[in-house]
Amino acid sequence: MSDPLPGTFDVIVHPVPELRGTLTAQPSKNYTTRYLLAAALSEGRTRVVGAATSEDAEAMLRCLRDWGAGTEHVGQDVVVTGFGARPRSGVTLNPGNAGAVARFLMAVAALTGETQFVTDYPDSLGKRPQADLLQALERLGARTASVDGHLPVTVAGGNLRGGQVEVSAERSSQYASALMFLAPLLPEGLDLRLTGDIKSHAPLRQTLDTLAAFGVRATASDDLSRIRIPGGQTYRLERAEVPGDYPGSAALLAAAAVLPGEVTVSNLRAADLQGEREAIDVLRAMGADITREGERVTVRGGRPLHAVTRDGDGFTDAVQALTAAAVAATGTTTWENVYTLRLKECDRISDTRHELEALGLQTAETRDSLSVTGGPVAGGVTVDGHGDHRMIMLLTLLGMRAAAPLRITGAHHIRKSYPGFFAHLTALGGRFEYAPNTREE
Numbered sequence: 001m002s003d004p005l006p007g008t009f010d011v012i013v014h015p016v017p018e019l020r021g022t023l024t025a026q027p028s029k030n031y032t033t034r035y036l037l038a039a040a041l042s043e044g045r046t047r048v049v050g051a052a053t054s055e056d057a058e059a060m061l062r063c064l065r066d067w068g069a070g071t072e073h074v075g076q077d078v079v080v081t082g083f084g085a086r087p088r089s090g091v092t093l094n095p096g097n098a099g100a101v102a103r104f105l106m107a108v109a110a111l112t113g114e115t116q117f118v119t120d121y122p123d124s125l126g127k128r129p130q131a132d133l134l135q136a137l138e139r140l141g142a143r144t145a146s147v148d149g150h151l152p153v154t155v156a157g158g159n160l161r162g163g164q165v166e167v168s169a170e171r172s173s174q175y176a177s178a179l180m181f182l183a184p185l186l187p188e189g190l191d192l193r194l195t196g197d198i199k200s201h202a203p204l205r206q207t208l209d210t211l212a213a214f215g216v217r218a219t220a221s222d223d224l225s226r227i228r229i230p231g232g233q234t235y236r237l238e239r240a241e242v243p244g245d246y247p248g249s250a251a252l253l254a255a256a257a258v259l260p261g262e263v264t265v266s267n268l269r270a271a272d273l274q275g276e277r278e279a280i281d282v283l284r285a286m287g288a289d290i291t292r293e294g295e296r297v298t299v300r301g302g303r304p305l306h307a308v309t310r311d312g313d314g315f316t317d318a319v320q321a322l323t324a325a326a327v328a329a330t331g332t333t334t335w336e337n338v339y340t341l342r343l344k345e346c347d348r349i350s351d352t353r354h355e356l357e358a359l360g361l362q363t364a365e366t367r368d369s370l371s372v373t374g375g376p377v378a379g380g381v382t383v384d385g386h387g388d389h390r391m392i393m394l395l396t397l398l399g400m401r402a403a404a405p406l407r408i409t410g411a412h413h414i415r416k417s418y419p420g421f422f423a424h425l426t427a428l429g430g431r432f433e434y435a436p437n438t439r440e441e
């Protein structure tokens with residue numbers, strides 16, 4: 001789908017009376033990045049069916065090409081010719097603003113003599129911590145360099161054997177996922193011990209699911225604190241079908257819950273390892289009329305919503321979307337156990353509070369929680385998208401039911417995970433204007 005929107009833009013969100021229609025969920029960001037990487041680590045050709053076309057997907061493809069993978073777009077699919085355990089050495093990779101892409105590739109870089117990682121987002125990805133992963137790689141015998149555990153980073157490996165290694169999973173699951181992709185290609189594999197209070201179990205299970213799909217043997221304890229992956233294995237899968245994306249769809253479902261009308265989103269597997277599937281249960285618990293028929297989820301909007309308190313770690317990428325529902329709800333909603341939101345594209349706890357207070361809403365935060373009290377959204381002001389696609393989703397949903405139009409700066413950053421977001425909402429009845437970007441980048 002060609003993108004008709006300007007390269008950079010603010011968006012002016014107009015309030016609308018209702019949302020109505022049926023949409024197909026966009027392809028999963030998490031499975032696109034995983035399948036493209038696993039395909040490149042294979043010796044042969046893999047057809048990744050229905051891959052996402054977001055900036056993060058393009059960042060992964062760009063880096064894999066730089067490492068020597070062949071990539072060919074065939075319709076909505078990508079045919080990848082892999083480099084197996086021999087990515088090109090001496091390359092500088094630019095993962096854009098994609099955290100999972102950067103982490104996964106930093107671990108695989110231990111197969112190369114040397115790989116440099118840079119980013120054009122010093123105030124976003126450049127601020128996100130990498131030390132937990134770099135320390136684990138050094139324990140395995142790689143040499144690394146960084147700016148106090150931040151990008152730009154250099155990883156130099158080449159003759160790692162593998163074995164037992166600890167990695168903290170307290171700040172992100174991505175470090176462990178990254179090592180899991182490296183493990184089968186090391187002679188002795190990896191006996192991974194995940195330390196600390198493990199966060200984001202769902203993406204870890206998506207990684208295990210991907211390894212299994214590509215024929216890589218792995219065993220994991222029930223709590224995922226120990227993951228063993230034998231060495232000397234190869235990745236192989238001819239066809240990898242990308243499922244629908246739950247984090248982005250959670251924003252559509254939350255939009256439908258806070259406005260009158262009826263919206264159906266298809267291509268959402270009932271049995272899916274994406275933790276943001278839980279957004280359906282959360283919206284239902286808040287009072288939304290939300291039902292499922294197979295892979296189709298329907299919301300009949302406009303029902304009165306009430307506040308909830310939930311552990312948000314299980315659906316970390318849907319917390320911002322569900323915060324829009326919390327604003328429409330009676331009472332105070334609290335998302336608990338969400339410290340890792342501070343380590344994403346922005347600080348999604350404090351920055352959410354700042355923008356919601358600018359809209360006249362009452363919020364509170366602790367180190368690892370965010371509370372929002374439902375209330376009217378004034379609108380008629382400009383809010384900052386913080387260069388964060390999930391913040392832009394939240395603010396857009398608030399603008400659609402505000403008293404006056406809401407301007408969001410730097411709204412083009414939506415393309416990180418959901419380039420078709422505004423087109424999808426327009427098809428349901430949303431009304432948007434696109435103005436020159438005013439966000440200091």
Ligand SMILES: O=C(O)C1=C[C@@H](OP(=O)(O)O)[C@@H](O)[C@H](O)C1
Pocket residue numbers: 030033100171172173174177199200203204316317340
């Ligand atoms: O493994 C992945 O693909 C991801 C894991 C999660 O990050 P954390 O593990 O840092 O919570 C999630 O927020 C991110 O969007 C994608």
Ligand SMILES: C=C(OP(=O)(O)O)C(=O)O
Pocket residue numbers: 029097098099100101317344345390417
């Ligand atoms: C934080 C996210 O992605 P990543 O960590 O891959 O940048 C996200 O998609 O919300």
